[in-house]
Amino acid sequence: MFLAIDRLSHTYLTKTNAVTALDDVSLSVEKGEFVSFLGPSGCGKTTLLSIIAGLIEPTEGAVHIEGQPIWPSGMAAPTARRAVGYMLQQDYLFPWKTIEENILLGLKMTRTLTAQTKERALALLAEIGLGGVESYYPSQLSGGMRQRAALVRTLATDPKLLLLDEPFSALDQQTKLKLEELVWKTLKQYEKTAVLVTHDIEEAIAMSDRIFLFSPRPGRLVRTFVIPDELRGRPPLAARQHPAFSPLFQSIWKEMEALESSS
Numbered sequence: 001m002f003l004a005i006d007r008l009s010h011t012y013l014t015k016t017n018a019v020t021a022l023d024d025v026s027l028s029v030e031k032g033e034f035v036s037f038l039g040p041s042g043c044g045k046t047t048l049l050s051i052i053a054g055l056i057e058p059t060e061g062a063v064h065i066e067g068q069p070i071w072p073s074g075m076a077a078p079t080a081r082r083a084v085g086y087m088l089q090q091d092y093l094f095p096w097k098t099i100e101e102n103i104l105l106g107l108k109m110t111r112t113l114t115a116q117t118k119e120r121a122l123a124l125l126a127e128i129g130l131g132g133v134e135s136y137y138p139s140q141l142s143g144g145m146r147q148r149a150a151l152v153r154t155l156a157t158d159p160k161l162l163l164l165d166e167p168f169s170a171l172d173q174q175t176k177l178k179l180e181e182l183v184w185k186t187l188k189q190y191e192k193t194a195v196l197v198t199h200d201i202e203e204a205i206a207m208s209d210r211i212f213l214f215s216p217r218p219g220r221l222v223r224t225f226v227i228p229d230e231l232r233g234r235p236p237l238a239a240r241q242h243p244a245f246s247p248l249f250q251s252i253w254k255e256m257e258a259l260e261s262s263s
């Protein structure tokens, strides 16, 4: 087992009230798997990712990566947290830094910038079609290109686990489909384990090996969908065109509708 989440609950305490975002969530992810957290807005998906990344301490429960604790916090936690890379809806590239400076930032911060790691990051930039833009500033690139640069920055530190928080949702449909394809292929090529947060059922089916469906707040894990082999073996665009895609979409859609109407 690569990522283990055990009986996790989280309640945000504000001055006036308490908001339970996650309730007793347990799940596990295998090495090399691509899973999605799917659920309606506010069901705690981002909270769960932030807990896995070590950014929010859960009220209850445990998170381990390859047996090392992220939570509860202990001596091994900082090492385990360094194994995690985070990619968000917004690219968060620094506008005053060039693309090269931006993609090397994580390496600098983790003190792992060497001639070799720099070469690897620049090679990856070229591989995903951004060779030649190293000296550009983010404002000179399109939204899709900036997200690709953000992907390189995330992968540059060679994280074992990638957390993707709606990284395609701010893009137009065509760019989004192309980027899904690129991210899927890149992560398969480098045999990365990934967790995608989305409320887009089609995206979850097209990208994932398994989908974890969450209830409206407080987020509880209600169903795990195993994507059939004929879909998960295909890149996202091909999966979307496969005859098995639409029936699976319908059944997840129905389940989400039932969850929302019962809440």
Ligand SMILES: Nc1ncnc2c1ncn2[C@@H]1O[C@H](COP(=O)(O)OP(=O)(O)OP(=O)(O)O)[C@@H](O)[C@H]1O
Binding pocket: 012, 013, 014, 019, 020, 021, 039, 040, 041, 042, 043, 044, 045, 046, 047, 048, 199, 217
């Ligand atoms: N810092 C905070 N303080 C108080 N409540 C919070 C805080 N962050 C999130 N919440 C609440 O916790 C719940 C879960 O939020 P979260 O952002 O994890 O959900 P989500 O499923 O990612 O939503 P979305 O799909 O809209 O991004 C929401 O009701 C939200 O309002």
